[in-house]
Amino acid sequence: MKIQTTAVHAGDRKRRGGSTPVTTPIYTASSYIYDNIEDLDKVFGHEMEGQSYARYNTPTNQALEELVTALESGAGSLACSSGMMALHIALLTGLTDRRRCVVAAKAMYGATIALLTNVLEPSGVEIHWADFCDLEALERVTTEARPGCLLVESISNPLLRVAQLDRVAEIAKGAGATLIVDSTFATPLLLRPLECGANMVVHSLTKYLSGHGDVLGGIVVSDAANLETLRTISRTIGPALGPFESYLVMRGIKTFALRVERQNQNACRVASWLATNANVERVFYLSDPKHPDARVVERMFEPGLYGAVVSFELKGAARDQVFRFMNSLKMIVPATSVGDVHSMMLYPVMSSHRELSPKHRERMGIKENLVRLSVGIEAVEDIIADLDQAFTDALG
Ligand SMILES: Cc1ncc(COP(=O)(O)O)c(C=O)c1O
CATH class of the missing domain: 3.90.1150.10 (Aspartate Aminotransferase, domain 1)
Structure with missing residues (x-):
């Protein structure tokens, strides 16, 4: 299916009771009940599909996540309250059980640089900077730093530098590091980083995907290897996007x-x-x-x-x-x-x-x-x- 088609169909039309809503409703409930407590127990224990509590998931966010996962060729997604929250959660995921060290692109959005230097570095994460368009230099820095994670924007903000993501992914893989790509400026219409070998893709949903200047949101799309960690971390931290925002983003994506x-x-x-x-x-x-x-x-x-x-x-x-x-x-x-x-x-x-x-x-x-x-x-x-x-x- 072409991306233009996926954008208007994926995620919607889940059967609820006797009928199927054509578009996904806004679910505001903070908790969910079942016919019996045994079923709720199974949902808590991940033995049965379903919702239990809005910090863990809602049907509205689940529809949005399914849609963006399809657009980015991922294994699953986590919708977050902002692009910065999505970047933070992706970095925490990428560093779990890996060396607490990030090799980041020199050319990036200012708040992302601040997240690395003002939040992660003071909490003990080593940060190294590299020009991701110079693959030899990137390989050198990566070999020396032995990072748990590499971070780059697919089109950098604001000077529009573009690294060869497939080659960067090889360098990350060779070092045993996770590659996170902020693909906000490219959108999945231009490029799909997971198809190039990245492990997680981040979007500020505030931008092209929602597209109407009326909502703040972010999303992490993950490969299969990092998905469970992403979800486990999010259940504790609670970065979830609200249901009204989720609805607006999904409506926007249909025309993205x-x-x-x-x-x-x-x-x-x-x-x-x-x-x-x-x-x-x-x-x-x-x-x-x-x-x-x-x-x-x-x-x-x-x-x-x-x-x-x-x-x-x-x-x-x-x-x-x-x-x-x-x-x-x-x-x-x-x-x-x-x-x-x-x-x-x-x-x-x-x-x-x-x-x-x-x-x-x-x-x-x-x-x-x-x-x-x-x-x-x-x-x-x-x-x-x-x-x-x-x-x-x-x-x-
Ligand atoms: C490339 C990029 N990534 C992330 C963000 C952060 O997104 P948000 O403002 O939704 O937190 C921005 C915001 O301008 C951005 O330009």
């Missing part, structure tokens, strides 16, 4: 393929337009043949899809000019997220990578004049017209 295809097409047009604009110093977009990972993208992504984030540097602009440019936008929303139906612009220095020191940002290549555009599903002419008038208003 349509939205992401359109966003990708729009992003290609916007990136080409920006590349010829005199106000723009540099454009970061994956369809650009000069992008350092262009060949990797051609080999690994679905043909013709390059993602819907375009980052670019404003020529010679300091922070106040970037602010003026963003204040001049009339339609593009100056908000801190990606993947919604509406186009959004974010200033990484101010938001996604604010917690990092200026030196750290400089090392990552995130300059004071860099903005990140999440391209929406609007008519592309209107997106370009808005950028054009903002350039003239603020910089022209």
Whole structure:
């Protein structure tokens, strides 16, 4: 079945009593009863399928988990209250019974870097950083560090670096480490990391999969080997997504393929337009043949899809000019997220990578004049017209 079909069918239509709801209802119950206490005992003991308590699972989350598991070719999933919660639970799972050491990609979302350095490191986890696009360097760091876990984004935020996940998976396997991939920017339409050999995939459901800017959520999709540990840890910690949020995400996912295809097409047009604009110093977009990972993208992504984030540097602009440019936008929303139906612009220095020191940002290549555009599903002419008038208003 093609992913567009799976997105609208998987997870739904579970028979309840005498009829079958066409879409999954919102189950708000915190606990569940059975005809007799023996059956509840079997559910607690995992001898019988079913719900007992909402921290363990709900039918609404189970439907969502089944859907995303199918989209990512996993063995099972855990729906969480946010993308950051999903990353944290995936890392705890990946480190269980393994050396408490993570080799993480240098190019990542700021809060993920903060999770590693401000939460895991102080609790005794060793953190090493590597350029995952340089496989020799990654192999060297991995051999020296002997990590329990490797962590990378499939498309890095915000400079769009893409590692060869199949080769990274071989390095992880050789070291006996778990490979976790945050695939929020790629979505399963572009790339499915578990099919490349990763062990767990994380999504911020807040972004492309839900897609309407009205819900916070995350999910970990696991291979068979890590699933039981993931579930056991979650039963104690209680990271579960609420049923209302779960419903919204599932509703959003049914159109994710349509939205992401359109966003990708729009992003290609916007990136080409920006590349010829005199106000723009540099454009970061994956369809650009000069992008350092262009060949990797051609080999690994679905043909013709390059993602819907375009980052670019404003020529010679300091922070106040970037602010003026963003204040001049009339339609593009100056908000801190990606993947919604509406186009959004974010200033990484101010938001996604604010917690990092200026030196750290400089090392990552995130300059004071860099903005990140999440391209929406609007008519592309209107997106370009808005950028054009903002350039003239603020910089022209
Ligand atoms: C790549 C990536 N991963 C994870 C997250 C965290 O997701 P959430 O905000 O849902 O916790 C974000 C948020 O921007 C992100 O961009």
